[in-house]
Amino acid sequence: MTKKINGKSILITGGTGSFGKEMVKYLLNNHKCSKVIIYSRDELKQSEMMNSKWISDYKGQTKIRFFIGDVRDKERLKYAMYGVNYVFHAAALKQVPVAEYNPFECIKTNIIGGQNVIESALECEVEKVIALSTDKAAAPSNLYGATKLCSDKLFIAANNFLGGRKINFSVVRYGNVMGSRGSVIPLFLEMQRNGVLKITDKRMTRFNITLEKAINFTIECLFKMRGKEIFVPKIPSYHIMDLAKAINGSCDYEFIGLRPGEKLHEEMITTSDSTCGIEFKNSYVILPKGDISEYNEMNCKDPNYIGQIRNGFTYNSLNNEYFLKISELKNLIKKI
Numbered sequence: 001m002t003k004k005i006n007g008k009s010i011l012i013t014g015g016t017g018s019f020g021k022e023m024v025k026y027l028l029n030n031h032k033c034s035k036v037i038i039y040s041r042d043e044l045k046q047s048e049m050m051n052s053k054w055i056s057d058y059k060g061q062t063k064i065r066f067f068i069g070d071v072r073d074k075e076r077l078k079y080a081m082y083g084v085n086y087v088f089h090a091a092a093l094k095q096v097p098v099a100e101y102n103p104f105e106c107i108k109t110n111i112i113g114g115q116n117v118i119e120s121a122l123e124c125e126v127e128k129v130i131a132l133s134t135d136k137a138a139a140p141s142n143l144y145g146a147t148k149l150c151s152d153k154l155f156i157a158a159n160n161f162l163g164g165r166k167i168n169f170s171v172v173r174y175g176n177v178m179g180s181r182g183s184v185i186p187l188f189l190e191m192q193r194n195g196v197l198k199i200t201d202k203r204m205t206r207f208n209i210t211l212e213k214a215i216n217f218t219i220e221c222l223f224k225m226r227g228k229e230i231f232v233p234k235i236p237s238y239h240i241m242d243l244a245k246a247i248n249g250s251c252d253y254e255f256i257g258l259r260p261g262e263k264l265h266e267e268m269i270t271t272s273d274s275t276c277g278i279e280f281k282n283s284y285v286i287l288p289k290g291d292i293s294e295y296n297e298m299n300c301k302d303p304n305y306i307g308q309i310r311n312g313f314t315y316n317s318l319n320n321e322y323f324l325k326i327s328e329l330k331n332l333i334k335k336i
Contacts (some may be wrong), residue, residue, distance in 0.1 A: 003223045005031040012038055013071055013117060014091030016045035018180040018211060019132065023088060023102075024049075026215050028058055035063040039080050040091065041070040069204070071113030077120040077219045084124065086222060089117050089131040089155075095182055096136075099144040099179065100260045110147035111154070117156045118169065126167055130222055131155040133173040134232070135207055135266040136275070142261025153265060156288065159227040160161075168227030172218050173286075175235060176206020179336035184243070189333075192248040200258050204240040205265050205317040208324060209233065210332065217283070226256055226298075230286040232268050237320040238329060246329035269315035277309035284309065 010019045010027060015038030032304050040046060046066050049055060055064065069076035072093045081087065092110050093099055099106040114131065121129045126318040133152050136145030179185050184206070191197050209217075213235070221231045244253065258264070269277060269284060278288045278296060281304040287295050292308065299305045323333070 005033055005086070005219075005222075007032065008085040009035040009036050010037065010086050011081055012036070012091075014040055015066075016040040016042055018051050018092060018177060019090045019214065021049060021090075023090075023212050023213055023218070023224075024064075024109060025054060026219070026334055028060060028062055028064075033062045035065060037065045037067055037080060037081075037084065039067045039069055039077075039218070041068065052257050053184065054076045055096060071116055072108050074116040074120055076294075077116055078124060081120045081124040082278070083127060085127045087117065087121055087126055087129040088218065089114065089129060091270075092132075092151075093142060094134070096142050097259055098252075099147070100142060106143055106147050110144070112148050114129050118212050119152060120260065121169075122158070122162070122165060128159075128167065128225060129155070129169045129199055129221060130218060130225065131169070131171050132218070133171050135175045135268045136263075137173060138267040139270050141263050144261070150241055156228050156230065157287060162215050165194060168225055170225040171229050171230045172221050173232050174209050174214055174217070175237075175266060175268065176209070178208055178210050178332060180211065184240075185247070185333060185336065188244065188247045192251055195251055196254050197244050197247065197251045198254045198256050199240060199244060200256055201260060201264060202241050202253075202255060203264055205237050205320075205323075206240065207235055207266055207268065207317045207320070208238050208332075209235045209307045211273040226287055228291055228293075229295075231283040232286065232315065234282050234284070236322040238319040238324040241327050241330055242324070246326045265316050265318040267314060267316040269309070269313065271312055271314055274309045274311055274313040279306040279309050280304045282308065284315065288308060289314065 015022050067080040090292050093106045134148050137148035140146040150173045155169045217233045273286045276287050276292045278285045
């Protein structure tokens with residue numbers, strides 16, 4: 001049974017995005033937070049969220065606050081973060097082609113913005129910070145992935161500079177969130193109206209996680225974290241052609257080639273990570289090399305603990321043990 005968050009103040013950067021909105025709903029419906037702060041830079045999305053029926057109808061005890069602000073603005077972040085206990089950092093520029101064409105804008109949000117979150121959390125004496133990452137941060141081949149790898153390292157290294165503060169920083173890394181804004185499924189659903197699905201490469205595979213699973217996993221990690229962990233869930237993969245058939249089996253296909261920086265297969269644990277990774281029943285944990293022995297010892301009595309990952313192991317969307325069938329994909333798409 002998942003533990004409950006009671007009497008804590010939560011701030012979510014990127015709070016009007018797909019993850020942010022669902023996390024707010026989940027917190028309001030399942031936990032007893034003292035306050036939930038939605039921090040984002042888009043006033044239209046905030047207005048739409050503020051006036052949504054599920055917010056308007058909410059009659060619970062949790063206070064809901066909306067803050068307009070950018071993670072690039074450290075002073076604004078600090079104002080929003082005073083009195084906050086837990087931070088979920090979801091704000092990022094995530095579109096691969098956009099990042100390739102506007103590299104420094106992506107750097108300012110994903111790297112400098114991440115450092116601003118870290119410094120603000122330290123100065124405001126937050127208790128826990130979880131930064132959301134992506135499979136594209138493992139052995140990155142595009143600028144977006146490179147900025148998220150850099151961000152991950154900043155959040156892990158932040159645990160070395162606490163100065164006696166009781167605060168922990170950890171990272172949650174997972175694959176494509178099914179149906180999230182800008183992802184392939186909404187794109188295919190739109191394309192099918194014209195009878196043609198544009199596919200980059202028919203050999204492509206991707207990890208897949210539902211928004212519900214992403215939320216639940218992140219909350220679980222919030223309670224498990226001691227600082228310095230990169231948490232990786234065990235999730236299924238799919239073949240891009242199976243997804244296309246699940247969307248609409250009667251469509252024609254147009255193969256357009258990989259976009260700049262795009263991979264055929266995504267990766268969440270590299271061979272380098274395997275030297276400092278631990279396996280559990282439903283997840284992996286990647287740690288700095290110097291912390292692996294102590295973490296192993298602390299978790300060896302956990303019934304879900306399996307042991308240290310073997311050297312040379314990789315966890316990528318092609319070598320995954322579990323692939324979604326077309327029928328499973330159809331059922332998941334119906335729930336979006």
